[in-house]
Amino acid sequence: MRSTVNLKQRDALLEKARQMFLKHGIKNLTMDMIAKSLSMSKKTIYLMVRDKSQLVKEVIERYVSSEHEVHEQIKRMSENPLHEMMLMISHVLKQTDGFNPETLFDMQQLYPESYKLFFHHRTTFLYNRLIENMEAGVQAGLYRGDFNKDVIAKIYIGLLKVFVDQQLFPAKKYAFVDVLKEYLDYHLRAIVTDKGLAELEIQKVKFKESKI
Numbered sequence: 001m002r003s004t005v006n007l008k009q010r011d012a013l014l015e016k017a018r019q020m021f022l023k024h025g026i027k028n029l030t031m032d033m034i035a036k037s038l039s040m041s042k043k044t045i046y047l048m049v050r051d052k053s054q055l056v057k058e059v060i061e062r063y064v065s066s067e068h069e070v071h072e073q074i075k076r077m078s079e080n081p082l083h084e085m086m087l088m089i090s091h092v093l094k095q096t097d098g099f100n101p102e103t104l105f106d107m108q109q110l111y112p113e114s115y116k117l118f119f120h121h122r123t124t125f126l127y128n129r130l131i132e133n134m135e136a137g138v139q140a141g142l143y144r145g146d147f148n149k150d151v152i153a154k155i156y157i158g159l160l161k162v163f164v165d166q167q168l169f170p171a172k173k174y175a176f177v178d179v180l181k182e183y184l185d186y187h188l189r190a191i192v193t194d195k196g197l198a199e200l201e202i203q204k205v206k207f208k209e210s211k212i
Helices: 004-024 030-039 042-048 053-078 081-096 102-110 112-139 150-159 177-193 194-210
Strands: none
Touching: 004 030, 004 042, 004 053, 030 042, 030 053, 030 112, 053 081, 053 112, 053 194, 081 112, 081 177, 102 150, 150 177, 177 194
C-alpha cells in the first residue's frame, strides 16, 4: 500500500503530466522534463509509473474519471438543457485553452491503447450525454425537433479530428480554443428554436457577466 506522501506525489505527477501534455504534446515531452518541473528525481517517478506509456494511460484514465464527475455536477446545477449545454461548453473551453493539437495526434500514433480509452469515452459517455441533452432540449421547446440527434451528436464528437488537422487549422495561425468556440456557437445556433435562441442570448450575457 502506498503511503499518503506517495499518493500525493502521484496525484501531483498525473496533474503536472496532464498540463504538460496539453501544452507541449506528448512525443517531445521527456520524463526528465516532467521530473524537473516537479523538482522530483526521475527515479522517484519510476517508482510510481513503469514508463511513459503507463503515465499517458493513467493521465487519460484520470481525465475520464474526472469528466464523469464534472458532467454529473453540471447536470445537477443546470437550470435547463440549454444552460446545461452552455456549462458543458464553458468546461470544454477552459480545458482546451492553450491546448496543443499535437497531443491527440501523438497519442493516436504512439499510444493507441490510451487513445482508445479517450475515444471510447467520447463515443459512449459524451455521446449519451449529448443525446440526453438534445432530447430534454426538444421537450423543453429550446431545441428543434426536426433533426437527427444521432447524426448531430456524432458530428459534434467527430469534428475534433478536423479541429486538430494542422493542414486546415495550423496551430501557428489558429488557437485551438478559438476554433472550438466558433464551432460550438455554430452548433447551438443550428439546433435552437426561436425560444431557444432568446434563452441562448440570455445565457451568454450571464456567462459573460460571471466570467465563466
